[in-house]
Amino acid sequence: MIIILFGPPGAGKGTQAQRLVDKYNLKQLSTGDMLREAIAEGSELGKKASSIMDRGELVSDDIILSMIRDKLKESGSDGFIFDGFPRNLEQAQALDKLLHELKLSLDLVIEIVVNDEVLINRIENRARESKNARNDDNEEVLKNRLNIYHKTTEMIKPYYLKQRKLCKIDGMRSIEQVSSDIEGHLINI
Numbered sequence: 001m002i003i004i005l006f007g008p009p010g011a012g013k014g015t016q017a018q019r020l021v022d023k024y025n026l027k028q029l030s031t032g033d034m035l036r037e038a039i040a041e042g043s044e045l046g047k048k049a050s051s052i053m054d055r056g057e058l059v060s061d062d063i064i065l066s067m068i069r070d071k072l073k074e075s076g077s078d079g080f081i082f083d084g085f086p087r088n089l090e091q092a093q094a095l096d097k098l099l100h101e102l103k104l105s106l107d108l109v110i111e112i113v114v115n116d117e118v119l120i121n122r123i124e125n126r127a128r129e130s131k132n133a134r135n136d137d138n139e140e141v142l143k144n145r146l147n148i149y150h151k152t153t154e155m156i157k158p159y160y161l162k163q164r165k166l167c168k169i170d171g172m173r174s175i176e177q178v179s180s181d182i183e184g185h186l187i188n189i
């Protein structure tokens with residue numbers, strides 16, 4: 001099973017992905033987590049990405065695609081969940097090409113819909129809880145991340161609609177309710 005959890009920053013993609021990992025034996029491929037790991041390790045890639053992430057802008061497609069390519073070749077799971085990837089049309093097209101090369105195919109893109117006001121509240125709360133705080137969890141950067149989401153990332157939706165692979169769920173309910181909706185969509189895969 002190969003699915004994409006799609007949605008704005010703070011929509012709960014990471015939380016939902018973790019629940020699916022255990023239940024369906026999938027590997028979570030979060031490009032944001034991979035980049036934060038690279039920064040923590042002090043690698044060259046991490047150094048390149050760090051200031052871009054702090055501004056809430058998109059890291060180059062080359063960096064992102066090389067990370068994804070490596071991870072997709074790893075075995076040991078029954079599929080993958082992409083979280084935070086793809087974030088623009090070029091990445092979406094490159095993913096299709098990559099999956100085709102590996103004789104794999106994307107099953108479903110699940111959009112978790114949350115309005116901006118709710119997202120801003122959620123991220124402000126995350127910033128307050130120092131344990132989960134991230135460098136890019138502050139109002140100014142969040143606004144930039146949301147802007148990029150609406151201007152660039154959301155433009156991918158017609159691409160997946162055309163492929164009849166996009167479904168939407170209401171992300172403004174409890175974690176359990178959102179999970180159960182997602183699982184409802186996975187039954188037919």
Ligand code: AMP
Binds near residue numbers: 031145
């Ligand atoms: P996230 O954890 O998904 O919110 O990502 C945190 C930051 O990492 C983003 O604001 C971007 O700077 C960078 N990033 C994560 N995934 C991607 C991606 N697919 N393409 C470009 N930049 C990304």
